[in-house]
Amino acid sequence: MEEVKQRDQFSYIEKQAQVEDSDAQLVYRTLHEDKNAYAEIVKSYTPIFYSLIKRFSPNKSPETIEDELQEIFIHIYKALPSYQEGNPFYSWAYTIAINWIRSQYRKDRRTKKQKIVTYDEQIGTLQGFQSTDAPEHALLVKEASNLLDQALQNLKQAYREVFILRIIQNLSVSEAAKILKLPEGTVKTYLHRGRQQLRKWLIKHQWYND
Structure with a gap:
């Protein structure tokens, strides 16, 4: 049982390393003016951040969520020069996304009562x-x-x-x-x-x- 657990853990770490290598390459290409590279980042992280926004604000329409997704990706893009190679990109990008969502959530709470979370x-x-x-x-x-x-x-x-x-x-x-x-x-x-x-x-x- 312990051997299986260690094997699964190793597989997870290996998979994460592959994702991080891919993300790091995309960041490098983006910073060197490869427009297609950032489009790949957006495609990869859109489902994740879409779900995150919807969890905090389920009453928002798909159109509003799409607009907010664009804002998040603009913030991430502008911050790319500050990304330190070697650090997990997904947690770095997640931090930017969650901070932006928090600010929007607080703003929404001030203007109207939040509904339930899907x-x-x-x-x-x-x-x-x-x-x-x-x-x-x-x-x-x-x-x-x-x-x-x-x-x-x-x-x-x-x-x-x-x-x-x-x-x-x-x-x-x-x-x-x-x-x-x-x-x-x-x-x-x-x-x-x-x-x-x-x-x-x-x-x-x-x-x-x-």
Whole structure:
């Protein structure tokens, strides 16, 4: 079992290294006026950042999200000269994206009340059931997702950010810590507290059986 775990870990590290090498090459080409190179970066990171924006502000239209994506990529492009080769590009780019999203989120909160955060199929992981094609299951997932969305909005912002990066975006503890500029122990603590608060909220609304 330990051998399999070590092999999987090595495979993950190797894959990450390949991604980082590819990103570093694209950054180098972009800085040397290869316009196609940055287009590849945009294509690669668009689904990631699109999802991130939607998690924080699900009430925004696809058109608005597209506009905000452009702003994020403009910020990243302008900051490329400050990128230090050898550092993980994805965490560097993620930091710029999350900081921009935070600023927009605060601005939105001042102008209107935020709605729920879309959580999709991952509610199934927390509730312990698997996805099926049954219509009644789809309705159940939707109802559960709506409840969890509301629960996420009741989390302290720090807990919500950690939860989104760790559980929804599937980043590691070290990756989330680097992006949020928090100690790894704090990330683990926030995730634990966030899960506890979510559980309490779901129990209160008669969804989660403790």
